[in-house]
Amino acid sequence: MSIKMVNVHRAFGEKEVLKGFSLEIQDGTTTTIIGGSGSGKSVALKHIVGLLRPDEGNIWVDEDNVSRLDQESVYRLRQRVGYVFQFAALFDSMTIAENVGLGLRRMSDFPSEGIPDRVEECLHLVDLDGYGERLPSQLSGGQRKRAGLARAIATKPKYILYDEPTTGLDPVTTAVIDELIVRMSEELGVTGVVISHDMKSVFRISDRVAMLYDGVIREEGTPDQIQGSDDPIVRGFIEGRPELMEGQQT
Amino acid sequence: MSSFLAPIRMVGRGALQALTAVGRAGYLGTDAVRALRKVDLWGPHLVPQMSRIGVESVPIALFISMFTGVVLALQASYTLTGQVPLYFVGALVGKTMILELGPVLTGLALSGRVGANIAAEIGTMRVTEQIDALETLAYDPVAYLVTPRVLAGAIMFPMVVILSIAIGIAAGWGTSMALLDITSTEFIKGLRLFFDPWDIQFAAIKSITFGVTVTAVGCSFGFHTRGGAEGVGQATTRAVVISSMIILVLDAFWAAVLLS
Structure with missing residues (x-):
């Protein structure tokens, strides 16, 4: 099974952000959606976990059509999907350990006495051993992102969605986060959907790359295929050459 | 012509915004009632919230009611001297504190303290x-x-509110004995003259609706916060303004329904 978005339309007021967005993500792969700021990448990602509902179109996660599920079924689906937020979105009144263990407390089949061990295990996976009792405000930006990742993997989700995981980080921390994303896929077999416009990162972590432009997927392929694309919009974006994109709206 | 219509448009826009806010708070309040069955989610947070919303509000509520009681006693004495027996000061302080000033002033003070706090906290959670x-x-x-x-x-x-009423009356009583020519017996005589136990129930009913209003409006504005720090600031201000307005409307509503 996989994630499949078919002909998704979504508008905010007069502004139509997604205009027939379609994308299929195969199990066990890491797919990165690239595109300019404000192009609707985060909007597309939020549809997968039901944080937003489409005006039109369907989103399938395994056998569930997210756009048709009732709220309780959406909560059940979310236990299979981890979400790493752009600015980590850690609960600032809770310690890192409480943040990481929060999702586990909602899992009826997970014994509460096992939570501390699982939290420790997740913090170890993201190289944050010994940080459990700290508050989010006591962590650096990179550490917060890693804590956010630990929280997302705590419930052992099948899918992890990463919303700009390396934005605003220095090159070394970016490489650490990239390595973690690759490890999640290789060691835990997680299917990843990443949003990014850091092209170096994109080509390091992705099995597939899809470019979102003007509300639809403009091109999709392996990193090599995208790098060799002759579409001026795609080339202009990945090479950072706006002059190639001018006059190429559709 | 357009300059003539401008104030009307402004009032209309303001009324529309206020009604939208009331509608949103109503929806959220209904959802909150529907979520009562999820005790595992709200149960652990109830006592800490009771402490934050109630216990931590006691000092400001008592401060306001104490000075209200003092002023009420002094103004009643000023108004009644030479016209009506002075033990009526006790009646006026008691009745006014229980029926009106205790619930309303406490409600307005708490809409600032509690409503703003909730809107800012949930608003920050929304934008982050x-x-x-x-x-x-x-x-x-x-x-x-x-x-x-x-x-x-x-x-x-x-x-x-009931604590505020008690402190307000006690302050009026103390003021009457210390600054006015009224004995304790006279004050209590006046207090008991028009006392009706129903008045306390009336104050409690009003206060429950004020409590639901302030918290639901604070939560609603927090939930619908957009933008960054500026959005949180606007949500906080609007939560206080709208909940204060609703408190005054509810005050008139309950008086019309339960006292007339």
Whole structure:
């Protein structure tokens, strides 16, 4: 099974952000959606976990059509999907350990006495051993992102969605986060959907790359295929050459 | 012509915004009631919220009611001297504190303290995606954030109000003995003259609705916050203004329904 978005339309007021967005993500792969700021990448990602509902179109996660599920079924689906937020979105009144263990407390089949061990295990996976009792405000930006990742993997989700995981980080921390994303896929077999416009990162972590432009997927392929694309919009974006994109709206 | 219509448009826009806010708060309040069955989500947060909303509001509520009681006694004495026996000061202080000033002044003070606090806290959670994060972790944010606050408001507001009334009357009593020519016996005689136990129930009913209003409006503005720090600031201000307005409307409503 996989994630499949078919002909998704979504508008905010007069502004139509997604205009027939379609994308299929195969199990066990890491797919990165690239595109300019404000192009609707985060909007597309939020549809997968039901944080937003489409005006039109369907989103399938395994056998569930997210756009048709009732709220309780959406909560059940979310236990299979981890979400790493752009600015980590850690609960600032809770310690890192409480943040990481929060999702586990909602899992009826997970014994509460096992939570501390699982939290420790997740913090170890993201190289944050010994940080459990700290508050989010006591962590650096990179550490917060890693804590956010630990929280997302705590419930052992099948899918992890990463919303700009390396934005605003220095090159070394970016490489650490990239390595973690690759490890999640290789060691835990997680299917990843990443949003990014850091092209170096994109080509390091992705099995597939899809470019979102003007509300639809403009091109999709392996990193090599995208790098060799002759579409001026795609080339202009990945090479950072706006002059190639001018006059190429559709 | 357009300059003539401008103030009308402004009033219309303001009324529309206020009605939208009331509608949103109503929807959220209904969702909060529906989420009552998820006790595992709101249960652990109820007592801490009762402490934050109720216990921590006691000092400001008592400060306001104490000075209100003092002023009421002095003004009653000023108004009644030479016209009516002075033991009526006790009647006026008691009746006014119980029926009107205790609940309304406490409600307005708490709309500033509690409503602003809730709107700012939930608004910050909204703009930093913490509410989205709760949702992705399979938590119902209404059950987790709104239900315990609204319940705590409904439980704690009447308690704080009744304490305020008691302190206001005690302050009026002390003022009467210390500054006016009224004995303790006379003050109590006046206090008992028009006392009706129903008045306390009336104050408690009003206070419950004030508590639900302040917390539901605070939660609603927090939930619908957009933008960054500026959005949080606007949500906080509007939560206080709208809940204060609703308190005054409810005050008139309950007087018309329960006292007429």
